Amino acid sequence: MTGPSRWAGVAEWSGDFVWAARRGFKILASVRIDSIRRALTIGVALPTLVALNAVHWFALLVDELFVPGYRTTPIRAPVFVIGMPRSGTTFLQETLAADEERFATVRLRELLFTPAVSQRLVWSALARIDAALGHPGRWLGRWLERKTTHGLDDVHPIDLDAPEEDFLFFLPMWACFALVALVPESDDLWALTRVDDWPRADRDRLTRWYRRSVQRQLYWDARLHPDRPPRVLLSKNPSFTGLGQTLRDTFPDAALICCYREVSRALASQLSSMAPSMELFGRDPRSPEVGQRFESMYRGYAESMLQLRESAPERVRIVPLRTLSADVKATVLTLYASLGWQATDRYRTSLDSLRERSRGYRSGHRYTAGDFGIDPESVDRRFADVVESLDRHALATEPA
Numbered sequence: 419m420t421g422p423s424r425w426a427g428v429a430e431w432s433g434d435f436v437w438a439a440r441r442g443f444k445i446l447a448s449v450r451i452d453s454i455r456r457a458l459t460i461g462v463a464l465p466t467l468v469a470l471n472a473v474h475w476f477a478l479l480v481d482e483l484f485v486p487g488y489r490t491t492p493i494r495a496p497v498f499v500i501g502m503p504r505s506g507t508t509f510l511q512e513t514l515a516a517d518e519e520r521f522a523t524v525r526l527r528e529l530l531f532t533p534a535v536s537q538r539l540v541w542s543a544l545a546r547i548d549a550a551l552g553h554p555g556r557w558l559g560r561w562l563e564r565k566t567t568h569g570l571d572d573v574h575p576i577d578l579d580a581p582e583e584d585f586l587f588f589l590p591m592w593a594c595f596a597l598v599a600l601v602p603e604s605d606d607l608w609a610l611t612r613v614d615d616w617p618r619a620d621r622d623r624l625t626r627w628y629r630r631s632v633q634r635q636l637y638w639d640a641r642l643h644p645d646r647p648p649r650v651l652l653s654k655n656p657s658f659t660g661l662g663q664t665l666r667d668t669f670p671d672a673a674l675i676c677c678y679r680e681v682s683r684a685l686a687s688q689l690s691s692m693a694p695s696m697e698l699f700g701r702d703p704r705s706p707e708v709g710q711r712f713e714s715m716y717r718g719y720a721e722s723m724l725q726l727r728e729s730a731p732e733r734v735r736i737v738p739l740r741t742l743s744a745d746v747k748a749t750v751l752t753l754y755a756s757l758g759w760q761a762t763d764r765y766r767t768s769l770d771s772l773r774e775r776s777r778g779y780r781s782g783h784r785y786t787a788g789d790f791g792i793d794p795e796s797v798d799r800r801f802a803d804v805v806e807s808l809d810r811h812a813l814a815t816e817p818a
Contacts, residue, residue, distance in 0.1 A: 427482035427489065430626070434591065435475060437623055441606065442468075442592040448604040456700025463600060463699065470530075471590045477534035478590070481634065485535045488637040492648070493629065496669050497521070499654040500662060501677035502719055504687035506739035510677060511654035513746055513772055515581050517765045521652035522639045523581035530578075533587060535634050585655045587631040593624060595657040599695040602708060611715045613661035614722065621661070625668040659719040662726045672733065673757055676723040678808050679739035681716055681801040682787060682794035688712060689792075690785035704790050713797070720804040727811050733757075736811045745815065747773040752815045 446464065451457050481488065499511050515523045532538045548555040559578070588594040598607045613621060632651055640648060658665060662674060678684075689712060693703040702708070727734045735753060742749050747769040754761050761769075787794050798805070 424483055424486040427486050428479065431479055431482050434623065434627060438591045438593075442471075445592055445597070445601055445604045445606055448606070449601055450603050453700050459699045460600070467589070467600075474533055474537075474590045477537045480536040481534050488535055488634050489630070491633040491637040491640070493632055493636065493669065494648065494650060495671045495673065496632070496651040496653060497673045497675065498658060498662075498665055499652070499675045499677065500659040501656055501675075501723060501737075502659075502679065502681070502684045502716055503656040504684045504691065505656075505677040505679040506737070506742045507654050507656050507677045509746075509776075510675065510737065510742060511581055511652065513750055513769070514652055516768045516772065517761070519646075519762060519764070520650055520759070522636060522649035523652050524584045524587075524635055525579050526582035526586075527578040528635070529582055529584060529586035533590075533631060533634070535638060538638055581652070581654070583655045583657070584631070584635075584653050585657050587628060588624070591624070591627055599692055599701075600699050602696065602701050602711075608711055608715075610657065611660040612718055614663045621664050624661070625664055629668065656719070659722050660715075662722050663729070666726065666730055666733075674726055674730075674734045675753065676726065676734065676736045677739060677742070678720065678723065678736065678805070680794075680798060681720075681805065682792060682797040685709075685712060685716055685797060686785055686787040686790055686792050686794075689790040706791060709791055713800075717801070717804070720801065720808065724804065724807050724811070735813050736808055738809070738812050741813065741815050743776065745773065746776050748815045749813065752813060756813065 449460060449464075451460065497514070499507050499514070501507055511523070515521055528538070532541050544555070585594050586596065589597075593610060595607065595610045598604070598610075601607060609616070613624065616624075632653075636648065636651060656677075659676070662676075665672060665674065689703050689709065696703040696708075723734075723736060727736060735756060737749065737753065747766075750769060751761060751766075
């Protein structure tokens with residue numbers, strides 16, 4: 419009898435658990451409590467995160483013992499949307515995800531609550547019971563979601579059933595950059611912006627973890643749709659820009675689509691979008707230290723995109739937000755053609771609808787660069803060299 423060894427999976431799980439525990443303790447040790455507000459919010463958030471991760475670790479162990487077959491799921495030609503945060507990555511992901519015959523995405527609910535196959539089996543059973551009772555659980559969940567996230571609609575709408583950044587798969591490993599809002603004093607979290615510079619053993623551990631997470635996702639997708647041809651993973655994570663070369667090494671047939679815009683506007687938007695969560699946890703997003711760290715991150719990301727383009731021009735595309743905003747259909751169809759993909763008639767029709775909707779879109783996100791100590795002219799001047807290089811390599815859109 420051949421197949422994946424459950425005991426090899428358990429051994430891998432054990433090594434990952436020890437690595438994550440050490441990393442988690444190190445991050446927790448860096449937490450500074452310097453106000454009553456921070457003590458209270460951290461005192462709730464961290465135990466909740468630890469408890470949630472404990473549930474996930476147990477469920478992932480159950481997978482290795484009882485669903486080891488997920489490890490045989492192939493990952494073919496995944497697509498990664500990366501680039502500068504707040505530069506159109508979400509818009510591009512949502513546009514590409516509308517091609518449902520081609521792409522499989524990961525929903526926020528799956529990332530936060532059911533990363534393991536065993537958890538999804540339990541969730542599916544509960545959903546069937548809820549349906550039989552008239553969906554009271556779904557109604558309550560939607561009500562709680564609206565109550566807790568409506569204030570973020572203009573910054574980054576939260577929908578548990580919508581595609582989301584799958585760097586949340588790394589929460590149990592304490593290697594998710596979103597945690598920087600909780601513990602911005604942790605150098606280990608900021609180091610996630612340059613994973614390509616990490617020691618090989620640590621990079622391999624992260625990418626192996628991610629590969630297993632994606633295999634679970636595609637295994638579940640195939641289980642839900644057994645009569646449909648396997649779909650391609652569509653992943654959107656600006657924070658993956660700092661491990662772009664590692665992704666290229668791990669998935670040689672992957673396509674990487676890099677987004678960018680004027681750095682001063684992207685940087686101000688990023689700091690503004692993080693302000694509510696950082697302030698909740700007693701940290702000041704307007705501090706010079708935070709601004710400097712983010713500016714350094716943007717510089718690293720821009721350089722990473724250029725290095726990726728140089729190393730793999732046939733599989734890397736650079737897309738400016740101005741082009742995407744001007745004509746999303748023309749941009750996407752040009753992107754498809756450049757990568758050798760075929761757009762179905764159904765998807766072309768969806769693009770028509772998306773193009774009309776985007777033309778009337780006006781963001782409700784309001785912020786001022788000066789509020790975060792940003793001098794737009796000074797920032798853009800410092801980034802002029804890399805932005806000019808990105809412009810030279812940007813996708814040349816054909817009219818649609």
